[in-house]
Amino acid sequence: SAVISQKPSRDICQRGTSLTIQCQVDSQVTMMFWYRQQPGQSLTLIATANQGSEATYESGFVIDKFPISRPNLTFSTLTVSNMSPEDSSIYLCSLRAQATNEAFFGQGTRLTVV
């Protein structure tokens, strides 16, 4: 199984600011994803992070609000821009193993916007 390091693990931010979350994987993977988990809710896919090209966003999520970078096959960042209290959530990085189709998750970033 892959090891995913996500940081920061938590942060408290002022509204109107931006936070960049980093995700580092210990092996090269093709498919990386970013999810949001609002309080008491299930996971919602934000986007698929594509290496060397623009991320593919799900309905309701836009690049200006959630810019994503993926400079190589082991690293990705998600930025939450111009934050408001409604952005308070857990953000999770994930990858999918091609051979088994299993998904692995980082430990998540618990974001509180005040």
Place this chain on the structure above:
Amino acid sequence: GNSVTQMEGPVTLSEEAFLTINCTYTATGYPSLFWYVQYPGEGLQLLLKATKADDKGSNKGFEATYRKETTSFHLEKGSVQVSDSAVYFCALLQGAQKLVFGQGTRLTINP
């Protein structure tokens, strides 16, 4: 589109009780089915999986059987422990499509 429906929570049981968390799905064809567990303050961990009809996934005393006829993948454990307290998510994956999660079921086990 594909969807997953889980038993409403929260669920509270006493230690050593029998656990069932219901999960049903809607999908065309034959998706792969998963149960993930999220312990307090942590990310999701794969608990078990099944990739075809009648497969039984098992791990840490938990079991779930892929039932095509009832489109279900119910999670069971014969004797729960306090350490099983967590949120459990049922999920499906079909081909190269995105992973679809149920709403999650919060389980609390009292000593």
